[in-house]
Amino acid sequence: MIKDASSYLYYAAGKRFYFKEVTVLVPSNWTGKYxxxxxxxxxxxxxxxxxxxxxxxxxxxxxxxxxxxxxxxYIHLTPNFMLDDKLxxxxxxxxxxxxHEWAHLRWGLYDEYSDEEPFYLSKEVTxxxxxxxxxxxxxxxxSREDCVDCAKNTTTGLPTSDCMFLPNQSSTAKExxxxxxxxxxxxxxxxxxxxNAEAPNRQxxxxxxxxxxxxxxxxxxDAGAQQSFATIPSVNITFVQRxxxxxxxxxxxxxxxxxxxxxxxxxxxxxxxxxxxxEDTAHVGIVQFSTEAEILKGLTEINGNQSREDLxxxxxxxxxxxxxxxxxxLTTLEVLKQHDQSAEGDEIVLLTDGEATDxxxxxxxxxxxxxxxxxxxxxxxxxxxxxxxxxxxETGGIFFYAAESLDSNELVDAFASLITSDGxxxxxxxxxxxxxxxxxxxxxxxFSVDWTVGKDTAIxxxxxxxxxxxxxxxxxxxGESFTQSDFIHDPSARTLTLRIPGTAKIGEWHYSxxxxxxxxxxxxxxxxxxxxxxxxxxxxxxxMDQNSADxxxxxxxxxxxxxxxxxxxxxDVTATLESxxxxxxxxxxxxxxxxxxxxxxxxxxxxYFIDLKTGRYSLKVRVQNKGKARISTxxxxxxxxxxxYVVNGQVVLNPPKPPVNNEPVExxxxxxxxxxxxxxxxxGSTDPPLFPPCKIIDLKAKLEGENVTLTWTAPGAIYDQGTxxxxxxxxxxxxxxxxxxxxxxxxxxxxxLSPQEAGSIEEYTFSSSNFNITNGTTVFFAIAAENxxxxxxxxxxxxxxxxxxxxVYIHTQQHNSINVIAIAVSGTVAAIVVMIAVIIxx
Numbered sequence: 001m002i003k004d005a006s007s008y009l010y011y012a013a014g015k016r017f018y019f020k021e022v023t024v025l026v027p028s029n030w031t032g033k034y035x036x037x038x039x040x041x042x043x044x045x046x047x048x049x050x051x052x053x054x055x056x057x058x059x060x061x062x063x064x065x066x067x068x069x070x071x072x073x074y075i076h077l078t079p080n081f082m083l084d085d086k087l088x089x090x091x092x093x094x095x096x097x098x099x100h101e102w103a104h105l106r107w108g109l110y111d112e113y114s115d116e117e118p119f120y121l122s123k124e125v126t127x128x129x130x131x132x133x134x135x136x137x138x139x140x141x142x143s144r145e146d147c148v149d150c151a152k153n154t155t156t157g158l159p160t161s162d163c164m165f166l167p168n169q170s171s172t173a174k175e176x177x178x179x180x181x182x183x184x185x186x187x188x189x190x191x192x193x194x195x196n197a198e199a200p201n202r203q204x205x206x207x208x209x210x211x212x213x214x215x216x217x218x219x220x221x222d223a224g225a226q227q228s229f230a231t232i233p234s235v236n237i238t239f240v241q242r243x244x245x246x247x248x249x250x251x252x253x254x255x256x257x258x259x260x261x262x263x264x265x266x267x268x269x270x271x272x273x274x275x276x277x278x279e280d281t282a283h284v285g286i287v288q289f290s291t292e293a294e295i296l297k298g299l300t301e302i303n304g305n306q307s308r309e310d311l312x313x314x315x316x317x318x319x320x321x322x323x324x325x326x327x328x329x330l331t332t333l334e335v336l337k338q339h340d341q342s343a344e345g346d347e348i349v350l351l352t353d354g355e356a357t358d359x360x361x362x363x364x365x366x367x368x369x370x371x372x373x374x375x376x377x378x379x380x381x382x383x384x385x386x387x388x389x390x391x392x393x394e395t396g397g398i399f400f401y402a403a404e405s406l407d408s409n410e411l412v413d414a415f416a417s418l419i420t421s422d423g424x425x426x427x428x429x430x431x432x433x434x435x436x437x438x439x440x441x442x443x444x445x446x447f448s449v450d451w452t453v454g455k456d457t458a459i460x461x462x463x464x465x466x467x468x469x470x471x472x473x474x475x476x477x478x479g480e481s482f483t484q485s486d487f488i489h490d491p492s493a494r495t496l497t498l499r500i501p502g503t504a505k506i507g508e509w510h511y512s513x514x515x516x517x518x519x520x521x522x523x524x525x526x527x528x529x530x531x532x533x534x535x536x537x538x539x540x541x542x543x544m545d546q547n548s549a550d551x552x553x554x555x556x557x558x559x560x561x562x563x564x565x566x567x568x569x570x571x572d573v574t575a576t577l578e579s580x581x582x583x584x585x586x587x588x589x590x591x592x593x594x595x596x597x598x599x600x601x602x603x604x605x606x607x608y609f610i611d612l613k614t615g616r617y618s619l620k621v622r623v624q625n626k627g628k629a630r631i632s633t634x635x636x637x638x639x640x641x642x643x644x645y646v647v648n649g650q651v652v653l654n655p656p657k658p659p660v661n662n663e664p665v666e667x668x669x670x671x672x673x674x675x676x677x678x679x680x681x682x683x684g685s686t687d688p689p690l691f692p693p694c695k696i697i698d699l700k701a702k703l704e705g706e707n708v709t710l711t712w713t714a715p716g717a718i719y720d721q722g723t724x725x726x727x728x729x730x731x732x733x734x735x736x737x738x739x740x741x742x743x744x745x746x747x748x749x750x751x752x753l754s755p756q757e758a759g760s761i762e763e764y765t766f767s768s769s770n771f772n773i774t775n776g777t778t779v780f781f782a783i784a785a786e787n788x789x790x791x792x793x794x795x796x797x798x799x800x801x802x803x804x805x806x807x808v809y810i811h812t813q814q815h816n817s818i819n820v821i822a823i824a825v826s827g828t829v830a831a832i833v834v835m836i837a838v839i840i841x842x
Contacts (some may be wrong), residue, residue, distance in 0.1 A: 001082070005102070006235045012177055012188050013216060015228040016815060026241050028422060034241035037345045038372040039396030041242075045422045046105060047075045047098075049082060050423055053565040054590040057658045058087060060097050061638035062104035063565075065558070065597075065604040066545065068207035069108040069219035075101040076565065090654050091639045092182030092700025100181045100639060103189070107220035109212050110202035112179035112190065113640050117200040119159050121318060121802045123733075125776040127158060129165035132196040132203070132212075137174035138166050147651040157804040161842065162642020169652075178203060178212050182642050189213040197735055198800075202404045202637065204599070205697070206795045208427070209739050245282040245347070245420055246299065246339050249273075249333045252352035252380075253285050254290045254323040257750050260404050261464070262353055262380060265411050266828025267315050267493045268462045273312045273415040274717050275497065276458045276527045278302055278427045284311055285335040289328025299338045317492070325356040325385065326364035333371055344372040349398070350388070351420060353380040354405075360387045369394055378414050379616060379678075382580035389616075389680060393547070397761050401580060401616040403676040406464050407436035407521035408578070410618050415677040416525065426530035430537055432457075434673040436523030436621070443470070443513040447506045447526050448625070449477075450670035452537040452563065457528040459503040461487070461513065468517035469496060484758045503531055508669050532567045536564035538631075538667070542575065542676035543620040544609075549681050552687040553670040555609040556596050556674060559589050559674070563631050567591075568667060570628040574575040575607065579615030579681070589621070594713030595694045595720030595758065602636055608719035612690055614683045619676035662819055692791035694719040701799035703773070706819040708801055709765045710781060716758030717787040724755040724785040729764070731771065735780045735798065742782055742795045745768075768801075775805040 006019040025040045026032075042048070043289040052058055058080040064072030075098070080107050081087055082094070091097050103109040112132040119140075122128045129138070141147040142162045150163035171183055176190040179201075193213035197204060209214050217223060229393035248268060257263045278284055280303065285297040297314035300307055329348065336343035358364075368375060368391065376397040377388035381404040392399040400414035412434065412688070449457065461468055469489060473484040487496040513522055532538040538561065543554040557575045561568040573589040588609040593600030596608045644653035683689070702709045710729065716722040729748040735739040738745050753764050771779050781798045 001094040001098055002237060003099040003235055003578045004093065004566040007232055008187070009099045009102065010229070010232040011317075012120060013213065016225045017222070018229070018232055020233065020671060022235060022237045024237065024239045026239055026684045028241060028243055030241065033661040033708060034239045037240040039345070039374055040240055041396075041420065042423050045074060045398070047077065048423070049077045049079060049696055049721065052078045052080070055566060055635045055660055056638055057660055058084070059638040059641065059657070060091065060101055064104050064108065065599060065602060065606070066108060067377050067598065068110070068210075068262070069215055070545070071108060071221055071542070072105040075105050086655070089635075090641060090657070092642075096177070096181040097639045100177055103178060103212065103216075106312065107216045107222065109178055109215055110206045111637055111640070112176055112196070112199065112203045112212070113199050114199070114201045118165065119163065120198065120200050121157055121778075121804060122198060123403070123778040125157070125802070127152075128199070130188040130201050131165070131179045132199060132201070134190040134195040135171055135175070135194070136171050136183065137168045137173075138171070138184075139168075139651065140165055141651060149624045150832065151465040152292060154806045157806075160210075164643045166644045166646050166651060167642070169647045180328060180640060180642070182640070184534055189216065192822055207796070209735065209798055221427050229808060237303060237550065239485050242345055242422075244337060244530065245279060247278065247349060248285040248287060248299075248332045248335050250287045250289065250315055250326075250328045250350045252290070252323060252328075253288045253319050254353070254354060255319050255321050256323070256354045256383070259318040261406075262404055263319055263382070264494065265404065265406060266351060267317070268495055269411040270315050271312050271490070271493055271495055272412055272460050272525060273418060274308050276460070277416055277566045279420075283339055285332075286311065286314050286339070287328055287332045287335060288316045289324055289331070291322045291324060293327040293331035295580060297333060298335060300382055304635050322357040323352060324358050325350070325352060325360050326358045329364050329368055333367070333373065336373065348373055348375045349378065350375055350391070351378040351380060352384055352388070354383045354385065356385045356387070360379070360385065360391070362676065365391065366599055371699050375781035376400070376418060378411070379580075380404060380411060382616070385487040389547075389678075398677050399547075400675070401618050403578065403580070403618070404418055405521065406462060406468075406523055407438050407605060409434050409436040409523040409525065410564055410578070410620070410675075411524050412460075412523065413461070413618075413620060413673070417675040418528065425536045425539060426533050426649050428537070429527050429529060430538070431525065431527055431537065431673045432671050433524060436521060438519060438521045439513075440519045441515055443515070443522055443524075445524070446508055446510050446671075448508050448543050448669040448671040449506050449528070450538065451506055452531060452535050453528045454504040454506065455529045456527065457500040459498045459500070459511070460525045460527070461522065462492050464520040464523045465517060466491070466494060466591060468515070468520060468803075469494070470522060471514040472496065473512040473514075474498070475510045476505050476508065478505050480505060489498060504528065506668070508820065538563045538670060538672065540672045540674035542619055542674045543680050544619065547677065547679045548614060548739050549679070551612050551681070551683040551685070554691050555612070555679070557587055557589060557607050557609055557619070559622055560603060560671070561605060561624065562603050566727040567601065567632045567634075568629055569601040569603055569632045569664075570630060571605070572624045572626045573605040574622050576619050576620045576622070577609060579617045581613065582616060583613045585609060585611050589757065592713065592759065594696070594698050595715060598697070599636060601632060601634065603632070608721065610718050610721060612681050612683060614681055615677060616680050618678050621674045621676065623670075623672040623674075625667055625670050628671065629667040633660060633662050635660065690791060691718045692789075693724045693785035693793040695788055696783055696796035697797045699781065699783055699799045701801045702804065703768065705800035706768055707765050708768050708779075708781070709763060710783070710799065711761065711763045712796065714756045714758055714760040714762050715793060716787045723757050725788050725790065726750065726786050727753055728784045729781065730783075731781050733777070733779055735800075738780050738782055738798060739795075742784065773801075773803040776801045
């Protein structure tokens, strides 16, 4: 598959691209001789081969939710797709399918076919299949046994819903891979010259009616690629394997860690990691560093509670002088080699609160990168070394910033996020709750256990003042109750832990913490695992669209709420972003297919982060069900299924796609918290950046009699926040003119249109009398919003209306020897004038 895809890709884009190096990470339980994995991880793979997603079955698909030209997340293939040759006829040869999906993943292209609108009326008022290019010929049929001509909807002129387009297998059209990679002749992406800009597909909607190759060469991560290779180089494929997880905690105990109880914060967070987060069978070691480095605990296999407690008891308690980070890192390499004489692919968790006394870049950076070890870095407080992010970026690790204060709970959240996955999410620790506060009396809250989780549920409470542990009341949904006497208390770490026996009851749990002493900070964390090995849990992945920003454009916050790839929709999702300078932003994330969110109800919740200020930021997402959340099996996009072909004039049908259950599944009460990788903002100016309203991406148009009605979701004054000042609506009968010269085309009078708050549904109706719409006329519309600065948004997607007059049916009947001509017009048509020349034979 990979070799065929590399060759197909090479010629498809003008000899610019091919696959040079491919690494295949095989499961840890496979027998055989494989190279040792380095930084390769399941959750960072470009292509995942896994059991079928219930919404797609064996259909290949790519998870993408960015803007046009943005890279996607991963390609999903199934074992059946790889092994069952009957699926090649249904979709295409595997190499061709991979290139189609790679274009989604790498270059942010979208499909040029459409399951939602498989046909449209062209500007010539002919029915066209949604495709690119229009050079692909074929037949429109309604029967799976023989090719029966499609019936037409007399109101729209489009084929009825049972109609399908069957391409001619002998077609000579070369475009396009994003529509019909299964056709033998198709070998290229649509170019500006061959692109079908009229077709109502995702590529046109998301990419401004631009051709696929135009996006690749001008707007993708490979923009500007010009080099052509005379011959296609061979692809090098390497197979690697990762066995058990090996982790070493490398912890700063310099004198600054004694300030503000930071050494205590370290112990509290690391204790949670060792007791609740790290997986069984993993190997863990502990190294502390200051003026010198010391091994506190060699690699220890996690094989029960005692091994976890042995590691907890080895955590550092005191502090010493300087911050020699490199001494700690180089000692850590020696600890990691205790497992199998190599540190390749192992993990270091490096925590420090200050500037390194040594020079990390010159003293040990090259040694670390050459060792192929993964370094996760945690910057505790605003004084932590700025090299940390660079080190995690270069080694494939994760960077976290955590505030020093206990009530933020950010250090605990960072350690709780140090999970890994081999694709089996049932082994993974999941946070249900993470909350902190500074209190004088009561600290109350709730968390929810849903039907996908509940095993190994643990409640961890940390407090600030020695000798002042809180009084605790925990109440379950069935009347279960726990108090502080049920918790394990570690006074030296000021930590209380409760492991709920068995599987926690489904429903809402309530907690109340009563502070009996002086004002102090407290925090609570609830972790759990899947209720059953057969039921994947609902998970949340939070991240930014970029890990650093300079203020030239807004950042996007994403939270993917899913159950093994199935979207959890209609949840309440909020994000908290907090910087080391004390700047905090609270954002409501939406899954409404507008503003920052590319697609409605795909389980990806999004928002723009516009209030940019210089600093290192943490990212925390909280998810709840407020009564409407459900798991959706709606399929959005995948490899194009071809129902059949026209072969030598005869219809040859493929087997139908296996049906999938599209009924949503109620979630019930549930809650999650998730921490994303931290990010850095470095503004070039002290003045806050100015941003326009966001692009409108869901404009729709409808012609009703003599009136045109446009609908869209309101943008904000600044991206998707606030209220815009005004709208500009323009139209043209020339799509290309509107796309290229929006502001120069004719405007619709919008003086009576006042923008609503961002996220509102807008509707505007106006007369079509100025457009001179006659039968067969197509008019294209686009809209832009403007704020008070005044800054104007990008032009929206282009919507269109087609004037279609229903057919006139003529029949005769004998009535009193007089010929009566009856004209029947089906549908509602305003002010229609019909001129007919009829010859009637009686």
